[in-house]
Amino acid sequence: MDFELMQKVFPFFLEAAWTTILLSVLTAILGLTCGTLGAAARLSRFRSLRFIGAAYVSVFRGTPALIQLFILYFGGPQIGIQLDAFQAGVIGLGINAGAYMTETIRGAIIAVDSGQREAARTLGLSNWQATYKVILPQAARLMVRPLGVNLNMLIKATALVAAISVIELTYTAQRYIGSTYKPFEMFLLAGILYMIILYATGRAVAWVDRKVQIT
Amino acid sequence: MTEQTHFVDIRHAQKSFGSLEVLKDISLTVERGQIVGIIGSSGSGKSTLLRAINDLDPLTGGEVWLDGVQVNKTLPHRQYEKHINAMRQQVGMVFQHFNLFPHMTARQNVTMAPMMLKGLSQEAADKLAEEQLDKVGMLERIDYYPSQLSGGQKQRVAIARALAMEPKLMLFDEATSALDPELVEEVNMVMKKLAEEHMTMIIVTHEMDFAASVCDRVLFMDKGVVVEEGPPEVLFRNPSKDRTREFLRKHLEGAK
Numbered sequence: 001m002d003f004e005l006m007q008k009v010f011p012f013f014l015e016a017a018w019t020t021i022l023l024s025v026l027t028a029i030l031g032l033t034c035g036t037l038g039a040a041a042r043l044s045r046f047r048s049l050r051f052i053g054a055a056y057v058s059v060f061r062g063t064p065a066l067i068q069l070f071i072l073y074f075g076g077p078q079i080g081i082q083l084d085a086f087q088a089g090v091i092g093l094g095i096n097a098g099a100y101m102t103e104t105i106r107g108a109i110i111a112v113d114s115g116q117r118e119a120a121r122t123l124g125l126s127n128w129q130a131t132y133k134v135i136l137p138q139a140a141r142l143m144v145r146p147l148g149v150n151l152n153m154l155i156k157a158t159a160l161v162a163a164i165s166v167i168e169l170t171y172t173a174q175r176y177i178g179s180t181y182k183p184f185e186m187f188l189l190a191g192i193l194y195m196i197i198l199y200a201t202g203r204a205v206a207w208v209d210r211k212v213q214i215t
Numbered sequence: 216m217t218e219q220t221h222f223v224d225i226r227h228a229q230k231s232f233g234s235l236e237v238l239k240d241i242s243l244t245v246e247r248g249q250i251v252g253i254i255g256s257s258g259s260g261k262s263t264l265l266r267a268i269n270d271l272d273p274l275t276g277g278e279v280w281l282d283g284v285q286v287n288k289t290l291p292h293r294q295y296e297k298h299i300n301a302m303r304q305q306v307g308m309v310f311q312h313f314n315l316f317p318h319m320t321a322r323q324n325v326t327m328a329p330m331m332l333k334g335l336s337q338e339a340a341d342k343l344a345e346e347q348l349d350k351v352g353m354l355e356r357i358d359y360y361p362s363q364l365s366g367g368q369k370q371r372v373a374i375a376r377a378l379a380m381e382p383k384l385m386l387f388d389e390a391t392s393a394l395d396p397e398l399v400e401e402v403n404m405v406m407k408k409l410a411e412e413h414m415t416m417i418i419v420t421h422e423m424d425f426a427a428s429v430c431d432r433v434l435f436m437d438k439g440v441v442v443e444e445g446p447p448e449v450l451f452r453n454p455s456k457d458r459t460r461e462f463l464r465k466h467l468e469g470a471k
Contacts (some may be wrong), residue, residue, distance in 0.1 A: 189464065
């Protein structure tokens with residue numbers, strides 16, 4: 001194994017890792033937003049909104065994220081959507097992650113005992129007051145761990161945007177293989193950096209989970 | 216408005232889940248300060264009837280009136296929500312499984328609704344919580360979370376939470392059924408105290424002794440109808456219907 005080479009390219013990989021992190025953060029924010037809206041739609045009292053929410057989930061979970069990215073990035077210009085690779089990556093992955101998060105958030109909300117809403121409504125709270133004062137604080141506790149799983153998957157999915165040439169970790173590894181012919185070292189280095197990111201994320205999720213639990 | 220003289224007036228209540236009819240044309244009136252018990256086996260419709268009073272389980276037919284106002288009015292969604300929230304503020308409800316908010320302390324469970332709905336300040340709400348929790352004997356646990364309380368203690372906090380909204384009417388849906396036998400008494404004591412204060416109450420219960428000791432009137436329900444009703448001393452000692460006798464006999468056997 002060529003440690004000297006790994007050391008030499010390390011700064012470039014580190015820089016690429018920051019791109020991966022930035023991509024992950026932005027994707028997570030967009031995913032969470034889409035997931036919240038999706039869950040709200042799926043739990044709406046309006047049939048049309050429920051349908052839209054369900055359609056969103058089944059379309060974006062039912063097709064490969066890579067195909068969604070290709071349609072957005074390569075197919076987009078044909079229908080008037082011009083995005084650079086990074087933008088397409090964030091939007092494509094964010095909307096995809098949102099579909100998974102929709103189900104996570106919805107699941108946490110419906111897992112709160114129905115007696116909780118009844119008790120709140122009985123006191124005279126409106127449906128919305130009951131939701132945000134009683135249901136959501138309890139659902140939030142239930143969704144931290146599964147959202148952590150979504151986040152883990154999402155970070156790994158950022159590797160896909162290498163295929164639309166966003167210069168993040170995976171793309172960088174591929175690029176250096178082209179000039180060094182050392183795929184083992186290059187992918188290993190990328191893998192190690194992914195692992196560090198994912199380990200840190202996992203610890204952060206566990207910390208949040210501990211913080212939000214009821215004493 | 217039609218002539219309206221009864222405090223609670225249930226007129227021809229009917230409720231179906233699909234083809235299953237769980238309430239069949241029930242009419243019932245309760246006067247201010249009265250305590251009415253509802254007994255019957257599970258599936259008799261007694262909880263459904265109770266839950267129809269504040270429209271938790273909306274009726275499919277008939278009317279519920281409270282203090283001159285129809286509870287289950289037909290209104291456009293938004294107006295209905297406003298109306299029902301105002302009605303529910305006047306009706307306290309206590310559930311079999313307490314349904315305390317687990318992320319709030321006893322104090323917060325009691326203060327939340329008065330602060331949100333009546334605009335009480337934190338100080339005023341705290342004072343109210345202290346009063347109400349003192350009344351149910353839970354003052355020393357005021358800053359405990361529900362998970363740190365026994366079933367009987369939880370139910371007493373749940374009663375305090377309902378009382379904090381100063382309801383005109385209290386509904387008890389098998390308030391002691393989920394409790395260990397040794398914890399039943401402490402909850403019954405609180406309910407007796409309310410009875411002495413002439414709180415209007417409708418109590419769905421499995422406890423015949425308790426019903427006999429606090430209720431002015433007891434209804435026996437079976438298969439969605441009120442089979443028999445009367446003062447407890449008559450209904451329990453000298454029921455006129457076979458079905459009532461059968462139920463009481465089985466129930467007494469079960470208790471022994």
